[in-house]
Amino acid sequence: MGYSEIVNKTILFVKSKLENAEGGHDWFHIERVYKNALLIADGEVCDANVVKLGALLHDIADSKFHNGDETIGPKIAREFLESENVDEATIQHVINIIENVSFKGGNAEKLFSSIELDIVQDADRLDAIGAIGIARAFNYGGFKNRPLHNPNIAPKLSMSKEEYKNSQAPTINHFYEKLLLLKDKMNTETGKQIAKERHRYMEGFLSQFYAEWDGEK
Numbered sequence: 001m002g003y004s005e006i007v008n009k010t011i012l013f014v015k016s017k018l019e020n021a022e023g024g025h026d027w028f029h030i031e032r033v034y035k036n037a038l039l040i041a042d043g044e045v046c047d048a049n050v051v052k053l054g055a056l057l058h059d060i061a062d063s064k065f066h067n068g069d070e071t072i073g074p075k076i077a078r079e080f081l082e083s084e085n086v087d088e089a090t091i092q093h094v095i096n097i098i099e100n101v102s103f104k105g106g107n108a109e110k111l112f113s114s115i116e117l118d119i120v121q122d123a124d125r126l127d128a129i130g131a132i133g134i135a136r137a138f139n140y141g142g143f144k145n146r147p148l149h150n151p152n153i154a155p156k157l158s159m160s161k162e163e164y165k166n167s168q169a170p171t172i173n174h175f176y177e178k179l180l181l182l183k184d185k186m187n188t189e190t191g192k193q194i195a196k197e198r199h200r201y202m203e204g205f206l207s208q209f210y211a212e213w214d215g216e217k
């Protein structure tokens with residue numbers, strides 16, 4: 001079976017798996033990351049099939065929704081790719097991407113590196129910033145029943161993963177703790193360019209937000 005057929009089957013598989021996923025991690029998130037990844041891959045020398053499969057499978061089972069179990073996603077992805085007779089080197093590379101793509105914590109030591117991981121990671125990060133990023137942040141904050149903003153609660157730059165998950169910090173703080181830091185963490189030239197625009201858009205959003213918060217005089 002050729003790769004384009006494997007990619008098509010992976011699309012169907014991921015769509016069915018994510019049928020009941022919450023808004024920030026649904027099929028449309030995967031579709032946006034997939035498109036971002038193809039765009040970025042155009043400017044890089046890379047294995048496009050690994051990029052496609054990595055982008056499609058990167059959130060197949062987010063540990064946040066599986067009691068923190070980080071092994072479920074890679075396991076589901078491996079079983080699927082094996083059932084499609086994908087070669088072992090490609091499977092292992094895709095698994096490495098799934099295991100290393102997340103920016104959670106941000107400072108986690110990178111145990112694996114490849115241009116294909118860099119591309120999928122940039123593509124995923126782009127979906128966390130800009131207009132979509134703003135929408136996803138407030139959607140996630142709503143899911144956790146967090147306040148939009150509280151001027152008395154300052155952003156905290158170094159929280160443990162556990163602390164972060166349980167925090168009732170306002171969603172606006174997430175911009176300072178993560179979203180505004182992403183543009184300087186991009187790996188690829190294309191990723192950096194797009195991130196710069198989206199970063200500017202978030203800054204504009206924040207200044208408008210504060211103006212409205214204060215009651216426009």
Ligand code: ADP
Nearest residue numbers: 024102103104124128133136137140141171174
């Ligand atoms: P990804 O699945 O893309 O690797 P995450 O699972 O960390 O990213 O987060 C998914 C989305 O939820 C992102 O858009 C992220 O900004 C948002 N999010 C994560 N944590 C918070 C938070 N504490 N407050 C607001 N939004 C958050």
Ligand code: NI
Nearest residue numbers: 033058059124
């Ligand atoms: Ni993602």
